[in-house]
Amino acid sequence: MNDLFKQIGVHTMTHDGYALTSDHLATETVVKLSDQDGVFTTLLATPTQLPELLIGHCTTEGYDLSPAAEIEVMVSGDGYTVQAIDFTVNEIGKSRPKQIVSTSCGACNSPGVEDLLSNLPIYTGSHRTIELSWLNQSFEIMKAKQHGFSKTGGMHAAGLFRIGEKDSIVCEDIGRHNAVDKAVGTCVSLGQNMNNLVLLLSGRCGWDIVAKSARAGIGTIACVGACSTLAAETARALGMRIYSFVKPHRSIGIGYIQPAMKDNP
Template sequence: MHRWKQDEFVFDNDMLANEGLVHLHVNGKRLTSLLASHEDLVELGVGHVTAEYQSFDPALIDVEVEYGKDEAKVDMHGPFDVENWTTRDRVVTTSCGACEHDALPAMLATSNVVNAVHPVRHMHSIEHAFQAMKSSQDGFRMTGGLHAAGLLYEGDAVRVMEDIGRHNAVDKIIGAHVLSNEQHEPHVLLLSGRCGWDIVAKASRFNIPIIASIGAASSLAATAARASNITLVSFLRDGKAVIIGPLKDRIKAKD
């Protein structure tokens, strides 16, 4: 490749973010095909099923991953009621979170009402969690092309996963949580970019009460968050943020 700098083209090497097809099968049934980064695919499969279909005991499932040149297959087996699950015929791209819906009521109907109760968080603790997440974004530092999603737990512990797709990164972090047998529930979902409806829906199904993003929240994300009793914290940086949703018993301005 070439770089353009100081009015000259310079030949150089660079690293690109990995992107390829991932076919997810559950109990032999093809569920969906995703465009995603090919790292941490067990977590992607587990998180996608948890966030989109049903929760389960990870000790009761088996997951195998087969890699091809530009494609991968994630095959899950376990106590799943796949006959009643909706499959997707089209590829879910890295920017698509609602490709299977064609009407707003159908989209909002997939969200749950969050009832999780945790100790009240002060805004500085969430802002500090973003710094911890940033220090764990190795893929972004190497390529500049990966999104990150993190979970903030009690005691300020942060877990982070990356993917070329925002919603895939969320699936991966949910999958990592499920597979870790973590005893504490996550307090906050952290996003390195913007927050759309699809991510609010995933958080609601996983009973996460707060979503914090460095970027903006969309209008549909705000609508879904209000319907799901989720607090959205957007544009969180430099001691400032825009907050949509309940503050009481969730977050406070200072220690």
Template sequence: MSDADLVLADEHHHLSMSPATVSTWRGNSEVHGTDMLAEEVPVALEYNGISHAVMLATPTDLEDFALGFSLSEGLIRHRSDLYDCDVLSLPDGIRIAMRISNECFAAMKDQRRNMSGRTGCGLCGAETLAQVLRTPPRVNSAIRIDAAQLQQAFLEMEQQQTLQQATGSTHAAGWLAADCHVPVVREDVGRHNALDKLIGALTYRGTDFASGAVLITSRASYEMVQKTAMAGIGLLAAVSAPTALARRLADETGITLVGFVRGHGHVVYTHPERLCHPLPSLKSA
């Protein structure tokens, strides 16, 4: 096991990447070497003994993932609704066995979703349109962020993306705190999984979600906005574009949605009042 593997293994020793022998071509020149590839494994989420969903995910920070997924999907209301969470390694994947409150379990059975998740899709298997187009409550966040600090926060998050630096194939979600630093970053092959891991990690820390913002290294899809709203976070900033459906949901739920945060620029799609921009300079005639 390499030093990088040791660094990128979580408390359950699930490795997040593996070496692969490759041939690299530059023009007509071939070089043999080793690349590191991000791992993705089937992760089964089980509630009170009943299988609910199977997602493909990077096998690290899985307790964070389980709690964040449960909250962002509305399966539990509070951290206290999750009584136990056991991560079990199996020959063909990982099972996360959770025990939740009887009230939440009864509600979950009433609106059961049989999902088979994929890296690029978080809505696979929803049985009705209403299950897909859930509208969370309107967020209540008075946070205001300086636009220049938002740009700097993405640079700070990038420095913490160790798995992306090693493999080049993962997404990240980071928390921009009220002090304008990024204390928590989570990575995964799936953008939805990375956000769920972040929400879970912040919940375990007792973070006030109204006090900061979420940064993501992907496009701002509908479900990314939906999960942000479910957590009560008032600002979502992405390096790429939102979809039209995501923009409409952000507008409806009161989220400031920012896209194309790159270099020294960005685009604000909804609720610009949470971003502070410098006054434009006045050019003399």
């Protein structure tokens, strides 16, 4: 069974009427993240790379899960449970998290912009020069690895690329946050340094992805879609950079681009 997508019977509608056929749909199910004290987060996600999803979610949300924690995946009638064995997950500096997150959560419970920025770390890593040709080549590499999207047209992808290199981590999920978490979790599991990694997104970049990147120690984000105002404001405040609308001959740079350039008129 392919957990990325499922083939189901559907009707196609044309000017000539309806016809019975089949289509591939992206898999979406309930995934509960838990530790020895029980469930602390419930996601709607695609049930692939679930240990990496747990590790990455904890990393990008500021939870103190050890990369060495033993992780078990359990399947039940109502979805999947991914558990960190003999370990209690706590939000760094705060009490234990308890929340339900959909495939596109954002910062729904935040009281305001200042609160969104107050608990995010400043990026202290280096910023290497990025060539537009390398960005486009990296997006082509990621596209070739988007097997779920090629079948369904309905899955997000996130990739982690080291500047100037072709080696990459590419993950897919029905939720763009989950795709990012899986990519980060894979990187953490492999013991790789986040410095000089670029996070590639198959869609847009909002505040939530900038926040996840900041907590993971990733200073550069590139996306084929748009960047929101709050994402731009946050990237500038944290010393990060975003390349949006990446195309063969042009991209929009926001934040720390070059030491002598300021992009905030």
